[in-house]
Amino acid sequence: MVSGYENYKIYYGDIHNHCGISYGHGTIEEAFANARLQLDFCSVTGHGHWPDMPRDEERLKSIAEYHERGFARLRENWEHVKAVTEANNKDSEFVTFLSYEWHCMRSGDHTIIYKGSEGDIVPAATLPELKKAIAERKRDGIDSIAMPHHISYPRRYRGINWADFTSDFTPIVEIISMHGCSESDDAPYPPLHTMGPRDHNSTAQHGLALGHIFGFVGNTDHHSAHPGSYGCGRTGVWAESLSRNGIWEAIQSRRTYALTGDRIELQFAINGNPMGSIINEHIDGRNIEISVSGGGPIDYIEIVKNNKAIHRASATDFEIPEPGDVIKTKLFIEIGWGKMIEQRWDVRLEIGNGKLIAVEPRFRGEYVVAPKDKEEGEYQYSSWHREGERTVRFMTRTNGNPTVLTNANQGIMLEVEMPVD
Numbered sequence: 001m002v003s004g005y006e007n008y009k010i011y012y013g014d015i016h017n018h019c020g021i022s023y024g025h026g027t028i029e030e031a032f033a034n035a036r037l038q039l040d041f042c043s044v045t046g047h048g049h050w051p052d053m054p055r056d057e058e059r060l061k062s063i064a065e066y067h068e069r070g071f072a073r074l075r076e077n078w079e080h081v082k083a084v085t086e087a088n089n090k091d092s093e094f095v096t097f098l099s100y101e102w103h104c105m106r107s108g109d110h111t112i113i114y115k116g117s118e119g120d121i122v123p124a125a126t127l128p129e130l131k132k133a134i135a136e137r138k139r140d141g142i143d144s145i146a147m148p149h150h151i152s153y154p155r156r157y158r159g160i161n162w163a164d165f166t167s168d169f170t171p172i173v174e175i176i177s178m179h180g181c182s183e184s185d186d187a188p189y190p191p192l193h194t195m196g197p198r199d200h201n202s203t204a205q206h207g208l209a210l211g212h213i214f215g216f217v218g219n220t221d222h223h224s225a226h227p228g229s230y231g232c233g234r235t236g237v238w239a240e241s242l243s244r245n246g247i248w249e250a251i252q253s254r255r256t257y258a259l260t261g262d263r264i265e266l267q268f269a270i271n272g273n274p275m276g277s278i279i280n281e282h283i284d285g286r287n288i289e290i291s292v293s294g295g296g297p298i299d300y301i302e303i304v305k306n307n308k309a310i311h312r313a314s315a316t317d318f319e320i321p322e323p324g325d326v327i328k329t330k331l332f333i334e335i336g337w338g339k340m341i342e343q344r345w346d347v348r349l350e351i352g353n354g355k356l357i358a359v360e361p362r363f364r365g366e367y368v369v370a371p372k373d374k375e376e377g378e379y380q381y382s383s384w385h386r387e388g389e390r391t392v393r394f395m396t397r398t399n400g401n402p403t404v405l406t407n408a409n410q411g412i413m414l415e416v417e418m419p420v421d
Contacts, residue, residue: 235258269288347393
């Protein structure tokens with residue numbers, strides 16, 4: 001245990017994803033059911049408003065009309081969205097938050113996340129106007145934050161405008177999703193969406209260089225009712241409890257980090273101060289503590305200071321177990337290779353000699369880049385449960401991998417303790 005984490009537990013979630021409540025695929029009920037399979041907390045996001053949407057060209061009219069229909073659908077269903085969000089919230093089991101998306105060419109897209117399941121869709125014309133509305137609602141007891149996402153697109157093309165950024169309304173910034181990674185202009189997972197390439201001046205590292213303070217999060221931005229879809233982005237938080245108050249306090253304190261998929265457990269502290277801390281006192285020396293538990297072999301751990309890598313460590317010192325030794329390890333079972341046709345799977349896994357310590361589902365939703373591409377279909381098709389102390393069973397669906405570089409397989413990870421045979 002790293003200093004500063006004694007009172008916290010790790011939880012994993014996705015607070016920016018979509019379904020058919022505005023435009024997208026699947027119902028909000030399906031989305032929360034899928035989220036419960038592999039997340040601790042979740043918000044299902046509707047597309048809510050776009051004040052400066054381009055309309056001046058003929059080729060853009062159908063796109064603008066499509067968005068407007070989605071916005072209208074969310075407004076019509078807003079009470080239902082609130083009710084389903086509240087019905088799925090249960091402390092110590094699964095935590096939910098209400099949210100909607102506010103698009104903007106000039107200031108970038110933001111997800112407005114409410115602390116609970118009460119709040120409205122604010123039709124603000126500018127980001128300052130949106131922040132004013134957030135402040136007014138907070139005085140009335142309705143707390144919310146504005147979270148920028150896919151920030152690395154160019155300014156005025158729905159990338160972030162750091163000149164408009166204020167950390168009091170925005171404690172966290174989404175740096176990874178289906179859109180790619182926005183940490184830096186040369187980070188892995190470059191954006192491949194139709195919205196364009198990364199711009200260095202819109203990256204998280206540029207924002208930090210400007211002196212802004214914010215925590216990192218990852219979310220899927222998935223549009224097919226699959227919050228936490230494996231490989232698209234997730235958020236880890238260190239919180240005192242699995243509750244709205246607990247998760248919210250962790251987000252406000254920036255005890256958050258971004259993940260692509262695996263439930264990596266990361267603890268990082270400087271002189272006993274956990275991630276997200278602001279250290280104001282003068283420090284002659286820095287005692288950096290790091291603890292990482294990965295979902296598989298860890299390639300390396302890198303420490304970055306002032307946007308420059310100052311240290312990199314790899315786990316090269318390990319013992320090879322002997323036959324008969326009892327080891328703790330993680331086994332990843334993956335299915336789905338083959339032709340691009342629908343396949344249904346019913347898989348039963350049993351540990352013959354040992355203990356099944358934990359199960360981590362790694363389920364994916366369908367890869368649909370543009371929400372207009374597909375609307376009909378079934379979007380709740382995975383499930384899993386344990387059968388006794390050493391057996392797990394899961395059911396799911398695959399459709400083949402859409403390209404040789406896109407993994408659409410389904411899988412499950414088993415943490416086991418067993419002898420080496």
